[in-house]
Amino acid sequence: MIKDEIFFKNREVAAYRLLDVLPIQQMKLEDWIVISSSFGGYSIAKIIADTLDAKLDIMFSDKIVAPSNDECDIAIVTEQEEVLIHEELVKCFDISLDYIYEQSKKNYENNILSLINDFRHGNPLENIKYKNVLIVDEGINTGLTMMACIKTAISLGAKSVSVATPILPSASVQTIESIADDLYYVEKLDHFIGIDFYYDTLEEIEFEDIKKINKGLN
Incomplete structure (x- = not known):
């Protein structure tokens, strides 16, 4: 693997690079909820939610x-x-x-x-009606999961739905922008291989890891 092909050392580095492209100061003046669209994106979403002092949740999908x-x-x-x-x-x-x-x-x-x-404990997703929603992931491959999460947020009455991801294929940009209010990313690539290809370290995240990350929130 060519060293230059690795854009992020790990999820933490990706999260802080993503913060650099988000309009953080403006967002702090607004009411946001940060939602991860995957297990892998949860730690990145947490860093962003903590920075915004916003609520954090995850949208489960299969x-x-x-x-x-x-x-x-x-x-x-x-x-x-x-x-x-x-x-x-x-x-x-x-x-x-x-x-x-x-x-x-x-x-x-x-x-x-x-x-x-x-x-x-059986409760539904955090109430997002009339609120600004930022959906976060560690990267986007086909965009199918992200599009499903965006459509779900819209159907739940979100005031706005934006997407933030460190890396994605150029082909997914237009698709996501067609229904999301804003799309924030660090890198987009015409010849996209796979999310893990662009991270130096990308450990598999299980549900138990999400529960551990979630401890101490709220």
Whole structure:
């Protein structure tokens, strides 16, 4: 690996570089809620939330994979049961909508509900109606999860929805900007390989790690 291809030493460094591109002083004058769209983005979201003295939460979601290929994500279901479908892949694999919605229901009931119960004692996502929401992740690959989280925030009545991520493919910029109020990033790349490729260290984050990070909040 060429050294110059690594943009961030770790998540902490990525978070502080992301803070450099956020309009922090203006945001401090407003009412914001910071929401991580993944386990991996939670520690970055925490640093940003602490800087803004804002509330922090996470939006749980789960991937729906193709019937014949468990490495191929064809849709995302969020904790509000919002389902975002990768229409090109679904058409390519000739996958029925019945299959997608059946799987989304199973994933919600078997996976997402247990996370909500464990993390928030069964309580729903922090009330974001009429509030500014900043959705944060450690990076964006296809953008499917982020788009699902944005649409969920909009459906919950957020005043505005912005996205902050250290790195993403150039191809995702226009898609996200088409529905988000603002998009903040450190690096965008035309030839994107994968999020972990651009970090020197990017340990896998499990649910138990999120709970540990969350201790002492609120």
